[in-house]
Amino acid sequence: MRRKVTAILLVLCMASSVVLGGCSNDKNEGGSATDNELSKNPVEGGSITVGISQDVDGLDPHMAESAGTREVLFNIYEGLVKPDSDGVLKDAVASDHSVSEDAKVYTFTLREGVKFHDGSEVTAEDVKYSIERCADTSNGEPLVSAYSIIESVNVLDENTVEIRLSEPDTEFLFNMTTAIIPKDSAQTIDANPIGTGPFAYASRSEGDSITLKKSEEYWGEKAHLDEVVFKVVADADMLVSYLKGGSLDMVMRMTNAQAAELTEGFHIEEGTMNLVQALYLNNAVEPLNNEKVRQALCYAINPDEIMDMMNDGKGVRIGTHMLPGYKAYYNDELTNYYSQDYEKAKELLKEAGYEDGFDLEITVSAADQPHVDTAQVIREQLKNIGVNVTINPVEWEYWLEEVYGNRNFESTVVGVDAKTLSARSLLERFQSDGGSNFINFSDGEYDEVLSQAIASMDEKEQTECYMKLQEILTEKAASVYIQDLASLVAIRDDFDGYEFYPLYVQDMAKIYRVE
Amino acid sequence: MKYKGRSYNFTLGLGITVFMVALILLGFLWTPYDPDAMQGSLKLNAPSLLHLFGTDQFGRDILSRVLVGAGSTLVIAVGTIVIGGAIGVILGAVCGYFGGWLDEGVMRICDALAAFPSVLLALVIISIAGSGKYKVMAALGIAFIPSFARIVRGEFMRLRESDFVISARLVGVSTPRILFVHILPNILPSLLSSLAIGFNNAALAEAGLSYLGIGVQPPDASLGRMLSESQTYLASGVWCAIFPGIFLVLLVLGVGLLGEGILDRFGGGR
Numbered sequence: 001m002r003r004k005v006t007a008i009l010l011v012l013c014m015a016s017s018v019v020l021g022g023c024s025n026d027k028n029e030g031g032s033a034t035d036n037e038l039s040k041n042p043v044e045g046g047s048i049t050v051g052i053s054q055d056v057d058g059l060d061p062h063m064a065e066s067a068g069t070r071e072v073l074f075n076i077y078e079g080l081v082k083p084d085s086d087g088v089l090k091d092a093v094a095s096d097h098s099v100s101e102d103a104k105v106y107t108f109t110l111r112e113g114v115k116f117h118d119g120s121e122v123t124a125e126d127v128k129y130s131i132e133r134c135a136d137t138s139n140g141e142p143l144v145s146a147y148s149i150i151e152s153v154n155v156l157d158e159n160t161v162e163i164r165l166s167e168p169d170t171e172f173l174f175n176m177t178t179a180i181i182p183k184d185s186a187q188t189i190d191a192n193p194i195g196t197g198p199f200a201y202a203s204r205s206e207g208d209s210i211t212l213k214k215s216e217e218y219w220g221e222k223a224h225l226d227e228v229v230f231k232v233v234a235d236a237d238m239l240v241s242y243l244k245g246g247s248l249d250m251v252m253r254m255t256n257a258q259a260a261e262l263t264e265g266f267h268i269e270e271g272t273m274n275l276v277q278a279l280y281l282n283n284a285v286e287p288l289n290n291e292k293v294r295q296a297l298c299y300a301i302n303p304d305e306i307m308d309m310m311n312d313g314k315g316v317r318i319g320t321h322m323l324p325g326y327k328a329y330y331n332d333e334l335t336n337y338y339s340q341d342y343e344k345a346k347e348l349l350k351e352a353g354y355e356d357g358f359d360l361e362i363t364v365s366a367a368d369q370p371h372v373d374t375a376q377v378i379r380e381q382l383k384n385i386g387v388n389v390t391i392n393p394v395e396w397e398y399w400l401e402e403v404y405g406n407r408n409f410e411s412t413v414v415g416v417d418a419k420t421l422s423a424r425s426l427l428e429r430f431q432s433d434g435g436s437n438f439i440n441f442s443d444g445e446y447d448e449v450l451s452q453a454i455a456s457m458d459e460k461e462q463t464e465c466y467m468k469l470q471e472i473l474t475e476k477a478a479s480v481y482i483q484d485l486a487s488l489v490a491i492r493d494d495f496d497g498y499e500f501y502p503l504y505v506q507d508m509a510k511i512y513r514v515e
Numbered sequence: 516m517k518y519k520g521r522s523y524n525f526t527l528g529l530g531i532t533v534f535m536v537a538l539i540l541l542g543f544l545w546t547p548y549d550p551d552a553m554q555g556s557l558k559l560n561a562p563s564l565l566h567l568f569g570t571d572q573f574g575r576d577i578l579s580r581v582l583v584g585a586g587s588t589l590v591i592a593v594g595t596i597v598i599g600g601a602i603g604v605i606l607g608a609v610c611g612y613f614g615g616w617l618d619e620g621v622m623r624i625c626d627a628l629a630a631f632p633s634v635l636l637a638l639v640i641i642s643i644a645g646s647g648k649y650k651v652m653a654a655l656g657i658a659f660i661p662s663f664a665r666i667v668r669g670e671f672m673r674l675r676e677s678d679f680v681i682s683a684r685l686v687g688v689s690t691p692r693i694l695f696v697h698i699l700p701n702i703l704p705s706l707l708s709s710l711a712i713g714f715n716n717a718a719l720a721e722a723g724l725s726y727l728g729i730g731v732q733p734p735d736a737s738l739g740r741m742l743s744e745s746q747t748y749l750a751s752g753v754w755c756a757i758f759p760g761i762f763l764v765l766l767v768l769g770v771g772l773l774g775e776g777i778l779d780r781f782g783g784g785r
Contacts, residue, residue, distance in 0.1 A: 235727075235728055237743050239747075240749075257747060258747050261748065366728060373573075391733060393732050
């Protein structure tokens, strides 16, 4: 059953995905809550246990739907290029790339001596196979939706691969982070994951944990730790006890209150999660299909108060579907477009014919404390305009299937991440007939501006289009945008080296033990 | 019921139970604050005159939440023993009185049910039916049927050949009347004390389920939920855990003593 669901989701899967927890953003390292200056010496080797809130939904990198899976797989697989912690794309499996003037031909030179975890060398054929697999349209939409414009993938010689596009795309490089897997491994990759990353897959116990071991053959700077265990802890209330008790060494996405409990033996790194957290509204159900009702909700909900309740004000307020970390694209003017005004909200409800309010159900993944907490604060805020909220906490698998897959929900609090570093990966989702448009947002102008943005060759015009798209989402109140959550990462003092990325990933290769 | 003599258990248990139930009933009608109202400026405040039990991580008044939460726990526990007790008594009475293949069949099913720990059984039911206050009540109620059925069956078997039952049968009293008017009152002491034990098990099971996150759902309060949520704040807000804990202990202790006391005072069949 779950396989089938995953398969359906994959087909639907577009340029970005949805997750719960979150990860990072600006380079706000430091900021230790406990002033444990680590003057100790780094040592190689060792094992770390990291708490994650959901099990991975598979080990096939091209099929991974949830961001919680991608943050784990980031350590196993690499693309031709991969992002570094500054959000800059660096060559990975490729050592060099070039783009033709008309932005229609991308040429990659493969790096010498890059080996898969099974010891075989990466060839141009493997690259061609991986990209073609993601571009395959025989099952409907390609696995990577941006790959629909790939015309052909050509092996020029044993070290050079050329990708020809049917239409120009200046942002196509962002999509080349697609994992490179061995040729013809589609059937086996899920059970026997083989990539080129700094860690190799060791074992997995479904629903419990996944273990990675250091790859000695890694082409770049090798990982410091010998072993990383990602352990699934579905009950957020247990995290602090597990950390204190020693069964976990590191937990991402702690709340401020949780972090405050870890006064000894841990240091806290502070960043943001790179998630667009919002009260996502199903634009297709009564009464949320009424724009005025949605706007009323926007006026009634105060993100600042939510941030204050959850994290003592930490986090970055947002007003639209864009990560503040994407500075070039982020439309800052929309942040305070709706400022809390109960009178105005009531007036809008009255105009919409819901003078006496209505009942609203918020479905939320029970394991993700920040979202459950947010839903609780929202419930109180909406009381003020007569909207009666019931909270429906569900398991993550159920959420993926019913809310995200079947779109069978009224509203949900969740964080949506970006799959790549381009604004497009966030905004593309809300195309009226988009496969991952789980809120059923539908707007003719939006579709038009989006296709204009995609077709544009001029960076400035493109950025303007992206700004406009954000404006439409905000004005039409597609959802109630709240914040990019503060991300507090608790790490045992035996370890250091954590780095935040502007994407939803955890780079375990940077972490080292200290003594 | 025969009066057997003084029992400190009974007096103490009755006192605590009446006190707790009165407090909880009060909670249904009135709480010092809205139990769900959040106050950002009052997060994790220690107990004070304004907030006798302190405030939780959202600045909600813990006293109000404990009152309402204990209410949920009480309602679920009472509901559980009403469901489990009613079905259990009827099954036990019929089986014990008539015996035979019916008895064999029903009791083997009860044995099968009882082979699972009641919380585990409730877990299975909840995972099928979904969580929530009333589902928890129904799930626990079903899980508790075998324990009541067994006790009642034993008592009925003991009494079905006693003189007063045989006499009643001879003068033509209808069977339901014999079962529930003639025999049932005679087993009240042991039934009541097993109901008291059942109540306690139900209250603890509810707290356990909610603690595991599958019982009462947020933002509704229940003692188990509050205990679960508060474990994050054990160092910075220990009052979040202490007061729900004390309430749960007192509620269970009171009813437990009362159950013991009933046996002490009026005698049981055992």
